[in-house]
Amino acid sequence: MNPVFEAFWYILPAYFANSSPVVLGGGTPMDFGKKWKDGRRILGDGKTWRGFFGGLTVGTLIGVIQYYLMPSYYGSLGLALKLAFLLALGALVGDLIGSFIKRRLDLPRGYPAVGLDQWGFLISALCFAYPVKTIPTGEVLFLLVVTPLIHWGTNVFAYKMGWKSVPW
Template identity: 80%
Template sequence: MNPLLEALWYILPAYFANASPVIFKGKTPMDFGKKFKDGRRILGDGKTWRGFFGGLLAGTLVAVIQYYLTPNFYGSLAMALKLGFALSLGALLGDLIGSFIKRRVGMPRGYPAVGLDQWGFIITALLLAYPIKALSTGQVLFLLVVTPFIHWGANIFAYKMGWKSVPW
């Protein structure tokens, strides 16, 4: 496989984990409506338990499907499961860290934070998955460059589909 295509194939579960909460979104917020010391919400209503676990499941499932399409890329189903789970958990945790930071600087839920929204989830996904299966430096840089564009494209698509109320 071309190394750049390989990098996109590798990161796919993280993209799905990050995007699917838009569809799975639930009601109970992960911070249970609680406020931080600064009087603002810890995470806000945009982060729900259902979205979190739905994203975790969707991302891991994507890796399982990928395994059956390209078994040699993963070597074993267990490897695909581990990698898919780590990428998904990383993506979702990065998104939570992003929301925590956004609330601390006073940005309301849904407010676009350029940089944080597009890179936060990918950096934590790469960090958690790296010990399981490493990418080359070139592949990591490639993903850092293309992810904001894919993120924007996916959000515009979700907006047009009526899944999101804002196109970012």
């Protein structure tokens, strides 16, 4: 398999899980409006239960679709489900960690944090999925380079679609 294609194929559930809360989110914040001991919100209004579970569902479903499109890559539906679920969960947890850090730094909701926004979800997704299936180091390095560009492009797209109030 082409290494560039494999890298994108592997990480697709994480990409979808990370981006879908923009469309599927809203509702009750995950921190229920509570503040941390520093007096700032734990996560903020942008991290909602609906967005989290929506992202987890979308990311996992992407893995199921991938399995039916290319079953030989996974070997079994069970492996595809586990991998997609862990990539999606890792991406969402990485994003939550990023929000927690941004609140500690007193950055407003939606404010860009270069590196943290682009690599936090990716690195967390790769770590969560590591026990189930890995990709070669070269492909991980490729994803570390291209993900910030993809992240920027999808944010601009979401802004132009009216799904986000800022283009970052």
